Amino acid sequence: MASRANSPEFRDVAVHLHPYTNARKHEEKGAMVIERGEGIYVYDTAGKQYIEGLAGLWSVAVGFGQDRLVKAAADQLAKLPYYHSFAHKSHEPSIALSEKLLAMAPGEMSKVFYTSSGSEANDTAVKLVWYYNNAIGRPEKKKIIGRIKGYHGITIASGSLTGLPANHRDFDLPIANILHTACPHHYRFAWEGESEEEFASRLAGQLDELIQREGPDTVAAFIGEPVMGAGGVIVPPATYWDKIQKVCRKHDVLIIADEVINGFGRTGRMFGSDLYGIEPDMVVMSKALTSSYLPLSALLMNDKIYQGVADNTAKIGTFGHGFTASGHPAATAVALENIKLIEELDLVANAAKQGEILQGRLRKLLDHPLVGEVRGVGMIAAVELVSDKKTKAGFDPVGSVGQYCFDRCQEHGLILRNLGDALAFCPPLIIDEAQMNELLDRFEKALAETLDWANSKGMAAE
Ligand SMILES: Cc1ncc(COP(=O)(O)O)c(C=O)c1O
16 A cells, blocks of 8 residues: 555655755655656656756766667676776777867866766875875975855865865864865956956955965866856956966966866856867866766866875885776776767857857846846756845745745756755756746746735745
């Protein structure tokens, strides 16, 4: 007999602690169990269809149910389901993928190191920065600067790089030697009348001051997402990256581009670094690398870093770092096929094209009484809801109206993500024009209902 307790929704509650979930609320609400996916859609256990407006977690670039990725995984699993990369071993998929990634990556990259998640890749970046500076005789140069609202994952080191309070609070993070500089969000943090360029100069000046204050001989690296994702989809102000890079170069501070969301077409260019002229020393990739069909991440480094690291491994006798799953053959095989698909279907151009519809229609909502800001580039965007457009005041409690709007979207068959009171959009790169318009129609319905609700609660100023 079916009962609440033996439904998948509540069997889950009995056994599962969820990431990024209020566990007590989950006990009451139960899980939303997704059963299958097809193209831009996913379906729950009741058969209800949703447009996956966030591509899962910013990641399913080629959409769900892509047979070629399934076949790539199955073929590789049949041939060689697993092999490792320790102690000189390798296999064809990870060799071929490394060749491909080095050919397409921003900057002048020399080698690839594989991990399985964005967090692990960033953790490895931290360790490599430390190892490299020890190797070349600069043991004092160890501090790494992230940004407030930056997101780089949740392991002890990558979670420390992340600049969001929920990732630090009660986890005893950040660890020592990780610093955070200002968030480049013009709408929220620019002074009255300050242009984007002036704001960018001020932030670059602050970074310069921070490095001077800490001592340039102690600061090793700066890490940033070209466009910030999980911190609220924050597009940097004009000239920001040029100015930040100049400061880093002046102090011999390495630049790490976290392309985990931006990479593989999201911004309408292959990499966010291409869009902003970033020339990184290391590049972090994951998510759309395999469209998340299998877990995989990659840390690419330039030759300067590789040579320092390689010399040290010769001195010590090994490189004391690596994961059982580093360069997993099925994951790397899927990544190769996924990148082939991105190229064959010209999904980067599609992101630019459909991105114009997304950005254009969302910007038309700037007249809406709840919409304070619309931001984004290519096929990543956010709509920030405010209680008062003049003062840009948010809601009390923070996130309450964003959560309501998110729930209404879901009711209308659209899964987005609410980051506080901002709704984030990041649909699969295969989306077509009709589907993009359908996504936006569903959102507009939800937004209209959110306004009615906010008015009924006296939460909106106009
Ligand atoms: C920019 C960025 N870096 C790193 C990560 C961490 O990746 P993972 O969740 O695979 O550890 C994320 C995840 O959202 C991300 O957006």
